[in-house]
Amino acid sequence: MNKNVGTVCVHGKKQRRNVDNTGAVSFPIYQSATFVHPAFGESTGFDYSRLQNPTREELERVVNDLEEGVDALAFSTGMAAVTVLLDILEPGDHIVATDDLYGGTIRLMESICKKNGIKTTFVETDKVENVEKAIEKNTKMIYIETPTNPMMKIADIEEISKIAKKNNCILVVDNTFLTPYFQKPLKLGADVVLHSATKY
Ligand SMILES: Cc1ncc(COP(=O)(O)O)c(C=O)c1O
Numbered sequence: 668m669n670k671n672v673g674t675v676c677v678h679g680k681k682q683r684r685n686v687d688n689t690g691a692v693s694f695p696i697y698q699s700a701t702f703v704h705p706a707f708g709e710s711t712g713f714d715y716s717r718l719q720n721p722t723r724e725e726l727e728r729v730v731n732d733l734e735e736g737v738d739a740l741a742f743s744t745g746m747a748a749v750t751v752l753l754d755i756l757e758p759g760d761h762i763v764a765t766d767d768l769y770g771g772t773i774r775l776m777e778s779i780c781k782k783n784g785i786k787t788t789f790v791e792t793d794k795v796e797n798v799e800k801a802i803e804k805n806t807k808m809i810y811i812e813t814p815t816n817p818m819m820k821i822a823d824i825e826e827i828s829k830i831a832k833k834n835n836c837i838l839v840v841d842n843t844f845l846t847p848y849f850q851k852p853l854k855l856g857a858d859v860v861l862h863s864a865t866k867y
Contacts, residue, residue, distance in 0.1 A: 712724075762785065829856070846862070
């Protein structure tokens, strides 16, 4: 059945795994740090909240359904998500990024990434040819934000995804400003989509 976006926001697309058997209509907020194991060597999938927690799992399931992805991870802030994503890169790797990214992301790339031997070239990604020209032998990631914060610049995700595929790069899209309600980057060829959930 094709569910309305409002329904997906509340329930996700499929039946949730039966974690809470109280019949609670709104998914409960679990505050426990640790979870009991049913028996020695057996786990319900919840051991320690930093690793996974039923509330976070529910958020991940619903956001993944909204973005139509294969899986999702939730973090305490958008910058934590950006940091983890950039951590998949190795010293010597290169990023091509939008020149008008959210300031925190630019600072992360210009300070921490640079210190760790990862170079970033910032280009106006509203012109696809700039992205192509900036690709180097060691480019591993194209990181775009569309629309950007603050200048609301737009990039063509579909066209940039073709460049990413041709050059064996991961295409990351920060979808904070449109959300999957208006734009689904994974459907347009992006590999990873991320959000700061305190915005729209
Ligand atoms: C487009 C965009 N991405 C990422 C972030 C970072 O998210 P957070 O503030 O949740 O760490 C922000 C924050 O303003 C943002 O506007």
